[in-house]
Amino acid sequence: MRRFGEVDSTNRYLLDQARSGAPEGVVAVADHQTAGRGRLGRTWLAPPGSSLLVSVLLRPALPAERLHLAVAAVALAACDACESEAGVRPAVKWPNDLVVDDGGAGERKLAGVLAEVALPAVVVGIGINVNWPPELPPELAGRATALNHLAGRDVSREGLLERLLAGVDARLPDWQAVASEYRRRCATLGRPVRVELAGGTVDGTAVDLTGDGHLVVDGEGGRRTVGAGDVVHVR
Numbered sequence: 001m002r003r004f005g006e007v008d009s010t011n012r013y014l015l016d017q018a019r020s021g022a023p024e025g026v027v028a029v030a031d032h033q034t035a036g037r038g039r040l041g042r043t044w045l046a047p048p049g050s051s052l053l054v055s056v057l058l059r060p061a062l063p064a065e066r067l068h069l070a071v072a073a074v075a076l077a078a079c080d081a082c083e084s085e086a087g088v089r090p091a092v093k094w095p096n097d098l099v100v101d102d103g104g105a106g107e108r109k110l111a112g113v114l115a116e117v118a119l120p121a122v123v124v125g126i127g128i129n130v131n132w133p134p135e136l137p138p139e140l141a142g143r144a145t146a147l148n149h150l151a152g153r154d155v156s157r158e159g160l161l162e163r164l165l166a167g168v169d170a171r172l173p174d175w176q177a178v179a180s181e182y183r184r185r186c187a188t189l190g191r192p193v194r195v196e197l198a199g200g201t202v203d204g205t206a207v208d209l210t211g212d213g214h215l216v217v218d219g220e221g222g223r224r225t226v227g228a229g230d231v232v233h234v235r
């Protein structure tokens with residue numbers, strides 16, 4: 001395992017390692033990232049020492065269109081790790097967020113997963129908000145949460161890391177089981193959703209997941225399959 005006090009991005013580091021032939025199972029973890037990467041080209045920000053920032057290099061025997069299952073395996077392992085280490089059971093929101101019901105009208109994001117591909121390798125990185133200050137930065141207030149806020153105590157990043165990696169190990173390479181578990185635990189299925197895509201918005205009910213991990217939304221204009229975008233669970 002490669003541990004960093006500070007690095008630009010654990011995903012970037014492992015992608016370079018993957019291109020140089022590093023084997024499956026190499027892990028990079030950092031206390032702080034100066035250029036953390038999020039989905040859809042966004043930046044992933046976290047105060048130093050506040051989060052579990054970890055990436056795993058996988059070389060799954062999967063066709064490219066099923067690599068989303070590697071993301072699912074990490075997301076599901078992270079849900080279990082949060083439950084056993086902090087007593088918090090997040091839901092998986094399609095495609096790759098861990099969210100927690102805020103007890104009011106909505107959900108708050110606890111973690112995000114980002115997969116980046118250097119075929120045949122895939123680097124799956126996750127950022128879990130673990131021990132954050134009581135006040136979240138204004139851009140995250142009301143939208144995000146952290147394990148210490150939910151558990152009422154500080155949570156061990158090291159314990160969480162161990163459980164996360166054990167959970168990933170335990171799931172590979174039974175991809176069929178990963179697909180079934182993801183389907184069972186995906187909070188998006190069956191819900192009214194609004195999907196924000198680059199070209200507009202799709203409203204409807206999330207009715208299915210395709211084999212390549214896309215979301216099927218049943219709306220006014222019929223069924224649409226969406227492959228990326230931000231989902232809002234509409235109540």
Ligand code: BTN
Nearest residue numbers: 009011036037038039112125127
């Ligand atoms: C998202 O946008 O929700 C995905 C965020 C993924 C962040 C993690 S932190 C560890 C790894 N390294 C990165 O640069 N990004 C991922």
